[in-house]
Amino acid sequence: MTLMVKIAPKCPHCDVTMVHYDLPPIAFSDGLGWGAKFLWVCPNEECPIFRKGYNHNINQYGNTASLRSIIEPDSGLASVVPTLSLDPEHFKSFVELRKVQKKNLEKADKLTEPKDTNDPYDLE
Numbered sequence: 001m002t003l004m005v006k007i008a009p010k011c012p013h014c015d016v017t018m019v020h021y022d023l024p025p026i027a028f029s030d031g032l033g034w035g036a037k038f039l040w041v042c043p044n045e046e047c048p049i050f051r052k053g054y055n056h057n058i059n060q061y062g063n064t065a066s067l068r069s070i071i072e073p074d075s076g077l078a079s080v081v082p083t084l085s086l087d088p089e090h091f092k093s094f095v096e097l098r099k100v101q102k103k104n105l106e107k108a109d110k111l112t113e114p115k116d117t118n119d120p121y122d123l124e
Helices: 048-061 088-112
Strands: 019-022 038-041 066-071 078-083
Touching: 048 066, 048 078
Parallel strands: none
Antiparallel strands: 019 038, 038 066, 066 078
16 A cells, blocks of 8 residues: 555644554455554644534534544545544533433423313314
């Protein structure tokens, strides 16, 4: 494999030098691998991708994962990968969001509870 990016690049989002991250030995043909032995990964906890990734994943998928910027060394393509780093500030916002969602579900359940009435056609 020919590497297009041999020297640690700067993150395109925060300009911090990326780190070499060795990938597990999974064959590319099984659909699980990257086709490379390592990735360049942004380690910056203040990178906009990392900071905004929590809110994106909480709002879109309901989980507390974030995102990290990567560059594939063989192609030079930039992308993102999920990361399970736990940031206390964002975890707190996740818990608060879940509380609001739970209250809203309880309200919705009360609205759909059948009323105690003898008239089966009473819609009020």
